[in-house]
Amino acid sequence: MATLKQVAAHAEVSVQTVSNALNAPHRLRPDTLQRVTKSIELLNYRPNRNARSLRTSAVELIGYCVPSWPDGQAHLVMDQFLHALCTAAETSGRHILLFTAPVGVEGMPVYEDLHARRLVDGFVLSQTETHDPRHGWLKEQQIPFVSFGRVWKETTQPGPYVDVDGAGGCAAAVRHLHETGRRRIAFLSWPKTSGLAEDRLSGWRAACRELGLPTDASLAVRCLEDTIDQGARATAELLDADPGVDAIVAISDILALGALRELTRRGLTAGVDVAVTGFDDSPLASVVSPALTSIRQPMDQIATELIDILTTPATPGVSTERLLQPELVIRGSSAPG
Amino acid sequence: MATLKQVAAHAEVSVQTVSNALNAPHRLRPDTLQRVTKSIELLNYRPNRNARSLRTSAVELIGYCVPSWPDGQAHLVMDQFLHALCTAAETSGRHILLFTAPVGVEGMPVYEDLHARRLVDGFVLSQTETHDPRHGWLKEQQIPFVSFGRVWKETTQPGPYVDVDGAGGCAAAVRHLHETGRRRIAFLSWPKTSGLAEDRLSGWRAACRELGLPTDASLAVRCLEDTIDQGARATAELLDADPGVDAIVAISDILALGALRELTRRGLTAGVDVAVTGFDDSPLASVVSPALTSIRQPMDQIATELIDILTTPATPGVSTERLLQPELVIRGSSAPG
Known part of the structure; x- marks a missing residue:
């Protein structure tokens, strides 16, 4: 199979130009694009999935730790929340990277590793705890984050949050x-x-x-x-x-x-x-x-606010503590007929 | 704030060496690492989150479309499945990128875009349908994929799968x-x-x-x-x-x-x-x-097999159709006392 280099040589362009033809064709002059496309076809070139360096998009990834619950406990609205969170992230041109981590200090190496390897650009936290070790570390590292849910039993909230009243x-x-x-x-x-x-x-x-x-x-x-x-x-x-x-x-x-x-x-x-x-x-x-x-x-609103806080630079006068009103859905168990 | 270039100049090394010091310190000679670390500290350099090109890790991302269900329907074991899937991916050194897409042909542009931008290296599918358009396209593009769940009402399965009997x-x-x-x-x-x-x-x-x-x-x-x-x-x-x-x-x-x-x-x-x-x-x-x-x-086993099929090159004699036995959990509703 032809390599990217061979395509570049055949089309008499740089490797970056071939990459652009594949990933950002609008950046090329039409005649260049046509020449590269022809070479790709002639050489039957297929992009090499492993060519990490070709990842041209600057899409930011937002890390979210999939919560784990004790046996028998359920997160019955998990799929609704994740759907809303992905949609909100995608609307802002970002994606969600899902990961697992133990609760508490034991989970910190996971966060450190994701950050050190530049895999994520920020975090949406949930299952926050009193004296949660994540907040201090994230602030220290200047990593953007926001929590779904307040931290209870602390006098001030340790970071930005969205919660439901x-x-x-x-x-x-x-x-x-x-x-x-x-x-x-x-x-x-x-x-x-x-x-x-x-x-x-x-x-x-x-x-x-x-x-x-x-x-x-x-x-x-x-x-x-x-x-x-x-x-x-x-x-x-x-x-x-x-x-x-x-x-x-x-x-x-x-x-x-x-x-x-x-x-x-x-x-x-x-x-x-x-x-x-x-x-x-x-x-x-x-x-x-x-x-x-x-x-x-209000899952959609929660997700939109989370992504908004996470992706907007701190602005004086704009609160990063948002308490949303839930909606009472009235059905037969309280209003028959 | 100091830039990466300034640190590199100060330490008299290349930008890549500074990047290695931050992300793959084992690759450097101890004396080089020490010199770079000192420069980082002296100049109070903090890694620039937006420096995409510094994403040194070759971590593969696996795309998974978070299912959406008609109103009132529930995916009550969704968090268990996602937890198992992330864990299995992480065990193999990969991560899960979560996304949303409409069902059927309308969702195809999402898959095409994720692939074109090299955001994911493969897909785990669920909610497969009869004549699902994804299988043919994925095969044509030579993108690794595997389905959780068989496709019903077709004489042969259109791709690798893991399912429960x-x-x-x-x-x-x-x-x-x-x-x-x-x-x-x-x-x-x-x-x-x-x-x-x-x-x-x-x-x-x-x-x-x-x-x-x-x-x-x-x-x-x-x-x-x-x-x-x-x-x-x-x-x-x-x-x-x-x-x-x-x-x-x-x-x-x-x-x-x-x-x-x-x-x-x-x-x-x-x-x-x-x-x-x-x-x-x-x-x-x-x-x-x-x-x-x-x-x-068996969620853990399902997830492990999914990641195994997805990440293992096709091998003659190794089936990519795996039907797992579920486990009967006996409780009081059938066996009192």
Whole structure:
């Protein structure tokens, strides 16, 4: 098979010109392009995939670490997020390089290596943790980055982020339930160690107070695990102790599914006897019956803002902390008929 | 800030040597490395992220199009698959470039562009379709590729693939149910238009025949959509028409969840009165109670084989069509206690 050099010699041009003919033909004069194309055809030249140096495009790659979750845990909107992130990156002329890395300091060599080898030009972080080692290192190396999600339990955010206002979402659910006549609204939560859970809980509490609804401690129930079983058990305890509960705001779709199951078991109709809402608007929300009212994270907007922050030089007056409002998607579990 | 050229001049070496000091220090003589490092420090040089030509690594990138699904459909094991795929690629010294593209011929320009710009060195395909335009083009361009999943309704496979033996998985479920004393085993399926569904159905039918169990047409029920609701409705019809059914093999975890719901509604205990199995071992399988017996696709092995086929030159006698056996994960829905 002919080499690039042979094509260049045959067409009496430089190797770079042949490369341009293949990758950026608009850069060549038409007669040059024609001559090179003819040589390529005559010599039956096929671009050598391994000729790394020919990678002419200046496409920037953005690194994203595919999250890993403990067994049994799910990231049910992962494909939606990745699709949105790729689309936003591509709209800005960039691409996503996916990689894996351990959580915490153990993962740092992966980030260092990707940077040292110039494989990526910046990072979108997720699964951020309190005292996350990535932020300091990225700042020190002057590598652009942005987080999807705030870091909890720190007084200031360690870097730019895009997040969804979980408290606002839960408050919107409470207001919707209040508008449809519910007056004793419970909250199914996760353990107190979760900053995310405390944020969402605070939204429920604030909205209930604002509307003059009860916020008794007994109305906020914590589930140890994010399972249907735990959601059902918590709902059973809740309704046993307090039969007056007429609505349940669940912190996740999975816990909401548990609430639905327990209602069915008791012969109660979700949406009629007790209203239920979830969080994430995962694919689960529409596969159950009645379909689940849920709080949707605006994935396209999240992705667009992430790429925007990542690729725009810091500008005074333009915040790199963006809190987006989720959307309450109302379905039969809270508004039958 | 100092430039690479200034550092090179200061250290009296070439620009390439400075680049090597940063990216491949083992290539330099110790005294050269020391001199360059000193110059870098003295001039406070920071590598310029935009110096594309400095991308010294010859890391190959593998393109993977993030699947998009119609509204409400879910790819519940997407994060598991991507994690496995990245890990396998990284083990072989490669990385995954994620991109989006429309399905069918409309997506071809995306593939052509990624190739023309030398952004990727090969592709892992999924969501393959009958008469998929990608295979022919990839072969013509001599671009390495491999599909996750067979192409249905073609006499020969149009390219290398790794797939999971869905028929074998369903047959294993039938055999397990037979061993635990079930004698009238139904099958919850998708519409006939799905090649995947026909494959899995054939496994149920073959195993039932082999064991002398009934395979009446009425025992194979088709659901129009992959929803819990449809699974519950089909289960209701099945049990109304044939109360002797003592086990249900569902083609998906979602349909199996519907079967579980209908059993609960009838006061029947899953695993005791009627056994139920799902497919995919998605995160749903362990969040329900009783937990769902399900057929797990061996994600790590799938990913390893995909990368192996993609990165190994074709070798006579080594098949590039690999059908892996899924694993039956037995839980309470078919084996209580």
